Amino acid sequence: MDEQTPKPEPSIFERMRNRLTPDGVPADERGRMRMVMESLVLHIHPAKTDVNSMKWTYTWGLGGLSALLMTILGLTGIILINNYTPAAPQAYLDILEINSNVWFGELIRNLHHWSANLLIVVAVLHLIRVFVTGAYRPPRELNWLIGVVMLLLVVGANFTGYLLPWDQLAYWAITVGTSIISYIPLIGQWLMQLVLGGPEVGANTLLNFYSMHISFIPLAIFGLMSYHFWRVRKDGGLTLPKSSKQLDDPKPERVTTIPHLVNREFIFALGWSAAILLFAMFVPAPLEGIANPALSPNPAKAPWYFMGLQELLLHFHPLIGAIVIPSLAIIAIFTIPFFDLNLKSVGVYFRSQRGRYLTALAIGISLIATPVWVLLDEYVLNWTLWLPTWNTLISNGLIPLAVILLPVIFLDDWIAKKFQADTEERALFNAAFLFTAFIVLTLIGIYFRGPGMSLYLPWNMPVVVH
Numbered sequence: 001m002d003e004q005t006p007k008p009e010p011s012i013f014e015r016m017r018n019r020l021t022p023d024g025v026p027a028d029e030r031g032r033m034r035m036v037m038e039s040l041v042l043h044i045h046p047a048k049t050d051v052n053s054m055k056w057t058y059t060w061g062l063g064g065l066s067a068l069l070m071t072i073l074g075l076t077g078i079i080l081i082n083n084y085t086p087a088a089p090q091a092y093l094d095i096l097e098i099n100s101n102v103w104f105g106e107l108i109r110n111l112h113h114w115s116a117n118l119l120i121v122v123a124v125l126h127l128i129r130v131f132v133t134g135a136y137r138p139p140r141e142l143n144w145l146i147g148v149v150m151l152l153l154v155v156g157a158n159f160t161g162y163l164l165p166w167d168q169l170a171y172w173a174i175t176v177g178t179s180i181i182s183y184i185p186l187i188g189q190w191l192m193q194l195v196l197g198g199p200e201v202g203a204n205t206l207l208n209f210y211s212m213h214i215s216f217i218p219l220a221i222f223g224l225m226s227y228h229f230w231r232v233r234k235d236g237g238l239t240l241p242k243s244s245k246q247l248d249d250p251k252p253e254r255v256t257t258i259p260h261l262v263n264r265e266f267i268f269a270l271g272w273s274a275a276i277l278l279f280a281m282f283v284p285a286p287l288e289g290i291a292n293p294a295l296s297p298n299p300a301k302a303p304w305y306f307m308g309l310q311e312l313l314l315h316f317h318p319l320i321g322a323i324v325i326p327s328l329a330i331i332a333i334f335t336i337p338f339f340d341l342n343l344k345s346v347g348v349y350f351r352s353q354r355g356r357y358l359t360a361l362a363i364g365i366s367l368i369a370t371p372v373w374v375l376l377d378e379y380v381l382n383w384t385l386w387l388p389t390w391n392t393l394i395s396n397g398l399i400p401l402a403v404i405l406l407p408v409i410f411l412d413d414w415i416a417k418k419f420q421a422d423t424e425e426r427a428l429f430n431a432a433f434l435f436t437a438f439i440v441l442t443l444i445g446i447y448f449r450g451p452g453m454s455l456y457l458p459w460n461m462p463v464v465v466h
């Protein structure tokens with residue numbers, strides 16, 4: 001080699017094999033420790049990362065934030081189990097003890113509570129990001145499926161955790177939430193009894209939920225998470241737009257993962273940890289009086305993430321509202337990667353300028369149409385009264401379902417003709433429309449339903465008795 005040519009820097013793998021520092025000299029004790037950390041990082045990340053996939057505005061760090069929240073939940077959960085007994089009424093007394101006599105107990109509980117709730121929001125936003133950038137397309141369809149299973153498990157973890165404080169809120173929210181199971185045809189009643197460990201929420205339910213909450217569910221999530229990360233690497237890193245000018249570049253710019261990506265991730269995790277900690281220091285997790293099966297609050301509401309479902313139950317026969325619509329939604333989400341095969345715009349937010357416009361249009365229409373439909377159904381439409389001799393599954397199930405499906409089909413047809421929208425853009429429009437409707441229903445359920453589950457304006461809401 002020419003004397004003048006500088007010696008190339010050893011690659012990270014060469015350095016690790018020969019225990020060298022980045023300058024190429026043998027590493028001392030500290031240097032070797034650092035290598036252990038680096039090799040840990042390289043189990044998750046490749047040695048080099050494309051600069052485009054590191055942009056905040058592409059992933060918004062939502063997958064990473066979900067992972068951080070899972071870590072906080074795991075750590076705080078392990079501390080909580082040391083001070084908690086899954087027996088009624090001891091569970092409630094333990095929570096009081098955690099809140100008042102355990103060192104940093106209230107903070108740990110608040111951290112667990114708020115991280116759990118935030119995780120649902122963040123994981124759903126991550127799903128939306130993946131959907132609107134088309135990142136579920138082959139070869140990433142398996143990772144999409146794993147993601148959906150993880151999301152269902154996260155909801156399961158939240159639901160089982162909800163009961164553990166054993167206060168009025170927990171008792172009645174779980175009573176309402178689990179009653180949905182009973183609407184499953186044929187096996188509903190049996191399955192509900194199995195989940196509850198008896199005919200109603202009681203000591204057995206607490207034990208069942210606790211064991212699921214601290215064993216199967218977190219183990220499954222952490223197991224799937226490792227596989228999810230590994231698949232991101234296996235699938236060739238993050239999806240990036242084929243049409244972007246950076247990718248037309250035959251040699252996209254790649255930088256070493258350590259320190260470029262790792263530093264960013266570290267700062268991101270630190271910033272979010274500080275924000276969550278601050279929030280948990282000042283906002284206590286709710287806790288009401290001890291669970292009292294004899295005193296039902298009015299209204300009795302499910303946990304907030306099931307309020308969209310509870311709202312649907314007010315408008316449809318339970319078989320349609322609680323089983324058919326949610327099952328169709330879950331099947332649709334699971335099978336998304338297998339329908340939409342137009343690969344040209346993978347990695348581009350909303351696929352195209354038209355896709356962006358149609359998504360905004362769908363959200364706008366849904367924001368108006370959903371409350372209008374709720375009001376109409378509450379005060380004007382009364383199918384069971386109009387068709388008294390009809391089976392309620394038809395009069396209160398299939399007919400209202402057809403009444404809302406017809407405009408949805410009409411809208412889809414309209415945008416296909418008027419805007420020459422392709423399959424991708426139509427999928428985006430319909431998903432945005434239905435998802436917005438679900439969010440609006442959830443908000444109505446949380447903020448606009450009062451005693452008797454009647455509609456109230458939030459500022460006129462009578463005081464709720466628990």
Ligand code: HEM
Binds near residue numbers: 063143
């Ligand atoms: C506990 C929940 C989850 C965790 C911890 C997690 C974590 C991650 C991380 C760290 C990434 C790397 C890029 C990024 O941050 O966006 C990622 C990518 C991905 N995730 Fe998740 N995820 C979770 C849930 C989901 C869900 C609910 C879905 C969708 C149904 C999903 C589908 C995907 C897909 C398809 C990718 C590849 C994206 C691409 O190539 O652009 N994940 N996930």
Ligand code: HEM
Binds near residue numbers: 112113162214221
């Ligand atoms: C996906 C992960 C998890 C989620 C979403 C989650 C969610 C929740 C929620 C919402 C509560 C009720 C908090 C409250 O209002 O007081 C709770 C309580 C609890 N969780 Fe978790 N949790 C998770 C993981 C864990 C793990 C891994 C453990 C234990 C190893 C654990 C142990 C506990 C205990 C002992 C309680 C009762 C104490 C309390 O209510 O504050 N959790 N969890």
